C-alpha cells in the first residue's frame with residue numbers, strides 16, 4: 001500500500017506524501033487544486049519554469065491551475081488572451097491601475113461608474129499622485145473636452161448604473177486612439193454575451209466575475225486582460241505583488257457557474273424585456289409607476305445606440321421609478337418580499353436595488369438628481385425565475401404602495 005507511505009522515503013506518515021489513487025478513466029469535473037506550494041524536481045527545473053521553458057506552478061499567489069482554467073474560458077468569451085483572474089472585480093481594476101499608471105498620469109472616467117470604482121478614482125488614485133476626472137460617457141463632446149495632455153487611460157462602462165444610459169463607444173474609442181490613451185471597458189453590466197469591447201476599440205477589458213459570469217452570488221472574483229502583451233504582464237506583476245490573488249475554490253465554483261452563463265443570461269434578458277413592457281403599461285394607468293428605463297424599449301433615450309452597439313441584445317437590468325418618497329420605497333421593498341433587496345446584480349435570482357440608499361448614497365440629493373436618480377428609483381436585476389412570478393410580485397408591491 002504505497003498510498004500510506006511517504007513517496008520518497010517509503011516510511012509511513014500522515015504528514016504529506018499521500019498520493020491520489022490512479023484511475024485509467026478521467027474525472028469529467030475538473031479537479032479543485034487548493035495547493036499553495038508546488039514541489040519542483042530540481043533547481044534547474046525551477047529555473048526553467050521561471051524562464052517559461054517548462055510549464056508549471058510554484059506558489060499560488062503567482063498563479064494556480066483553477067485560476068488559469070477559468071481565465072482561459074473568459075478569454076474565449078471576451079475575445080481576449082492570457083487574461084488574469086483576481087480575487088474580486090475591484091482587484092481587477094486595481095491590477096490595471098497599479099500595473100499601468102504612474103504618478104502624474106491622468107485618468108478620464110465615465111461619471112456613472114460602479115460606486116467603488118468612483119470611490120477609487122476620487123479618493124485613492126489622487127493619494128498616489130494620479131489625477132482623475134469624470135464626464136458623461138454618452139456625450140462624446142463632453143468626453144473630448146475632458147481629455148488632458150497627460151490622459152493615460154479612459155475607463156467607461158458601456159451601460160451606466162442605474163439609469164442604463166449607453167456610452168458612445170465608437171466616439172470614445174476614437175478619442176482614446178487620438179489622445180494615445182488606453183481605453184478600458186468594465187464589461188460587467190453588459191457581459192460578453194451582449195458586448196465584446198475588444199471589437200469596439202477597447203485596449204483593456206474588465207469583468208466582475210462575481211456577477212453574471214459566476215452567477216450564483218457565492219464567489220467574489222474579477223477578470224482583466226489587455227490587447228498588449230506588455231500591459232498584460234504589468235497587470236499580472238501588480239496582482240502578484242499586491243496580492244490580488246483569487247481563491248482556487250472560488251475559481252472552481254465560477255467555472256461551474258460559467259456552464260450555464262449563456263442560458264441564464266438569455267432567460268433573464270427575455271424576462272427583463274417582458275417586465276419592462278409590463279411596468280411601462282402601468283404608467284398611463286396611474287398604477288404608481290412614473291417611468292421605466294430599459295435600453296430594449298423604443299422610449300429609452302439611447303435605444304438606437306443600444307441596438308447598434310449590442311446587436312439586438314439589451315440585458316437583464318430594468319430601472320423604474322415609483323411615485324412617492326422614502327415611505328413608498330420602504331413599502332415597495334416590504335411587499336416585494338420574493339425579490340431580495342440586495343446590492344448586487346447578475347445573480348440567478350432577481351435582486352432589487354435602491355440607488356439613493358445604496359450605490360449612490362455617497363452623493364448629495366442634488367448630484368443624484370443631476371444624474372437622473374430620484375428617491376423612488378429602483379434597479380431590478382432580473383434572474384431566471386418564471387417571469388409571471390416576478391410580475392405578480394412587482395404588481396403586489398405597487399398595490400401595497402398605493403394602499404389598494
Ligand SMILES: *Cc1c(COP(=O)(O)O)cnc(C)c1O
Pocket residue numbers: 088089090091114117157186188189208209210211220221222
Ligand atoms: C460589482 C462590480 C464591480 C466590482 O466587482 P467585485 O467583484 O464586487 O469587486 C465592478 N464593476 C461593476 C460594474 C460591478 O457591477
